[in-house]
Amino acid sequence: MAKKIRLKKIAVCDNWQLTSQNGYECGGYKQEDAPLVEWDVNPPTIVFEYIKGKGMPSQQTSRLTFPELDLWNDAPYKKFVYKTRVTYNLGASNWLNVSTKEKIFREGGNSGKINPRQADVLLDVTGLAGLSAGRYSASIIYEAYGIDDRGGEHYIEPSSVSVTVKLEVKQGQASPSDLVTDKTDLVLTYNKATKTLSGDTRLEVRTTEPITFNITPDWESFYPFSLDILKETDKSVIQISKSAYSDTTPVDSTYEFHAEIKAGGKKKTIIILFKTISGEVVKDFDFSPRIFEDTLIKGVDSAKTFTADIVNPNNLEISVSLKPSFIETAVIEGGKLKITTVKPESLAVGAYSGEILLSAGTIEKSFSVRLKIAESLKSDFRGEAYYFALDKNKIKMSQNNPFSSYVKMKLEMFFKGYQQEYQEVQEYEYLYFKNEVEIFPGEEIQDFFARCRELYPLNDVGYQYSFALVNITITEHNADDEQLSEYQIKNVFFVPGRRPRCFPLFTNHPMRRTYPESVIRISADAISEKAEFVPLMNIYQGGKPAFEKKNEVRSHNFIRKLFTGKENEIITAGEIKYIPFPEVENPIHIFFETENLVFEWFSAHDKYRMISEFEHYFDAENKLKYGSKRKKSLTINTGWILREEIALIDDLLGSNLCFIMIGNLRLKA
The missing domain is CATH 2.60.40.10 (Immunoglobulins)
Incomplete structure (x- = not known):
């Protein structure tokens, strides 16, 4: 439902009057409703x-x-x-x-x-x-x-x-114009009761040049700490101590100062965080920050380590009393608390929260840890030997990073087949829709497979092409085109087209009529089990294919009449049924390219008609002939066909490439 428009009253002229200079002026107003100016x-x-x-x-x-x-x-x-x-x-x-x-x-x-x-x-x-x-x-x-x-x-x-x-x-990267220091941030704590300053009271500057510094912002022209410069052989040390103005800071206050240090044409800015704790003499400790939050991506991020600075002016013995189950370790070392999460792979997707309890005698303090486990990238490319490019296998990317504006996919592809071998590298960009991107890499890969250019169907058998080897890289980018994250899916194999109906055979047409001289062309990968064909191979009297397991697709021709003892019987292999038809003296063999980029077969009757049509080119007066264009039209009598073969003929007519064998005549269409 659209948000209701809020209205206000405005004055609208309802009485325009002509002036002596032929202009107009308002002689009266009325109140009308108009929308408010909104947020x-x-x-x-x-x-x-x-x-x-x-x-x-x-x-x-x-x-x-x-x-x-x-x-x-x-x-x-x-x-x-x-x-x-x-x-x-x-x-x-x-x-x-x-x-x-x-x-x-x-x-x-x-x-x-x-x-x-x-x-x-x-x-x-x-x-x-x-x-x-x-x-x-x-x-x-x-x-x-x-x-x-x-x-x-x-x-x-x-x-x-x-x-x-x-x-x-x-994290700053040093450049030739930077001063080198051992710290970039200083945290100081002043105990107003004990009059002591603790924390990062020493800063090393790697220079032998004289040092100057400027502190901002001004704090009543004086600062609650003082800086002393001590020169050593290869460096200078800035020693920080309390000043006469330390006690003028309010109780339990925090101030942030920026010290710009210069020496020999180089400079660096250091943040100084100055805290005061209660003026009462209480044995206590503190830490900063008091809350940790992060999001870890399964399959991408490793365990996360958080660090908290412990302020312990009274040198209490502090220990970790309690930690949530999603925290692997929580240890105190060198005045810092380091906590490390378990690996994100061991946690289910969701939000986790808990508290870490620190103890020093009777003093206990806790802080919250919040962890979100996300699955930014979900991939269907898992667990299969290879994938058909036009099947709906996808990569789904969620926008967990608030800085992410768009996603890139890089495909590094290697193709081999049909006497060709080459590499392709392509990049694609995708915008988020409802905080997600869905990518179907196979749809892009399909365009680059090696295709047959010339085929001699009765001879070109065996190896056709190898599975395409593809490395997929998904990267997130911000609005400035800077890369934020990277995900890789390596060594994924693809073959063209969709998964065929009769898989592991690369055909969609299981019911076929055959003549004794029919050339049955079977294409399949070289790695899938084909147990249903073992009985057929045992009775076939022609050359038999060797199914050596390789990441490739192979094609084989079988002559129908060479299946001994099955000349007049239906040959069955899984879904496939080869139905015998009466002998035709010289059947026409047709082989056409499928979306799997192998060749399907079809046997037609021996009756056909070929007609030549000519288009002639003359001059403007039709007296001088410049040339002719010849177009051949072939009509083939298929003979009786099965109802189930109608879809096959549709595929044949819609194919991008087919070869027709009529006796010794070879045609390409």
């Missing part, structure tokens, strides 16, 4: 990229249009204010700061602006020191509140549109 955001998606050690991502802006709720005909209030709600969808939380220059929103001690119309919402990423390399996502929902006559606020609605914010944190 809108632009752009709806914001992407941040942070490379550790390369400086902070720049602030970005999203233009928010507020609904005209105060003008709404059915408005319950005349005054409205707005708030923001950030939901973290993937990975760590609390890394996004939402603000406006004019303090539009009612939050953080601000009363907010009444009935705003538009705002430039400022988006900044924070807390990057606690984020490991990876991809994160958040959604911003705006909420409207009505204000009554007493100043009380009442929740009205969430925004009908949201802003999706994506953050990609990358």
Whole structure:
């Protein structure tokens, strides 16, 4: 059902009057209903990229249009204010700061602006020191509140549109212009009771040049820590200690600073996260982050390891008391907690959540671990020796990565057959539909199989072609064409067409009439079991095929009259039935190409008619002949046929290529 349109009153002129200058002016207005201006955001998606050690991502802006709720005909209030709600969808939380220059929103001690119309919402990423390399996502929902006559606020609605914010944190790669440091992020904890600073208090800079640094943002012109530079033989060490201003920070606060370090024309930006803990003398410990979330893809991802920094200023003996079953190990080493999941292959697709409990004597603290097991890529190409290209075997790709915009398929194909041998590499692109992509690789592969160009049906028997060997690579890409993930399905074998009705024989026509001189052409792969043909081979007096197991398709010709003792009997092999018809002196042999790119056979009566038609070319006056074009038309008397052979004749007439043997005459059509 379409959303109901909300209306407001607008003034519309209903009395236009002519002015003395032959213009018009409005002499009266009336009120008409018109749609409200509704929620809108632009752009709806914001992407941040942070490379550790390369400086902070720049602030970005999203233009928010507020609904005209105060003008709404059915408005319950005349005054409205707005708030923001950030939901973290993937990975760590609390890394996004939402603000406006004019303090539009009612939050953080601000009363907010009444009935705003538009705002430039400022988006900044924070807390990057606690984020490991990876991809994160958040959604911003705006909420409207009505204000009554007493100043009380009442929740009205969430925004009908949201802003999706994506953050990609990358491990920095050193470049010639970068300073080399042993850390890219520093986490400091100041205990206001014990007056001690702990954490990453030492930073090594691999340079012998003089060091300068600039710290932002300004913190009342002073900083709650001090930096001292110590020179060593091949490096400089920045030692961080408390300052006279450490105690001026509020209790249980966290501040983020960015230190740009320069030396000898090179530079690097380090994030410093400064935390304060309670002023009471309490033996306690803490850790960060407090929640872990991730999505693992079965068959693609390996076990995931998360790391949390433990703040332990009192040197307590901390141990892991409890972990969920989907966590393989949880150990504390060097002031860090490392937890590793079980391999995704051992878990069913779905969502898992649990808590890890840390203990130090009577002190216990827990944090949540949430794990989603997904099967991003589902493939039908499992467990078969080979696949028919036009069967509906598919690859299904789900959009589990919020940054993924489209999918590529790369086919690396090797073909051999009909005196040809070659490789083909093709790429195809697919867009998501309802967060999924379905790909049928065989439909693309079918176009590249080797095809017969010339055939001598009574001689060209045995090997026809090999199974096509195909490597399939599926990759996800973002809007900037950067590859996000890769999936490979290697060494898949294909043959042309659909699976034949009479498989393992490559024919769709089991009921056939035969003359004694009929040439029965049988095509099959060289690996499937063909037990039903063993009795036939035992009575056949002609040359017998050797069914050596290979990844190839072979064809063999059998003369009907050489099945000893079966000249006047129906020959049966599985579904196949060869029905004897009275002898024809010189039957016509027809061989036509099927979608499996082998040749089917048909025996016709010995009666036929061939007519030549000519098309002549003359000059404009029809006096001088320039040439002629000859077209032959062949009509063959099939003789009596079986009802079941009508479909076979349809296939013959629709074939791309056929060869006709009339005595010593060989025709190609």
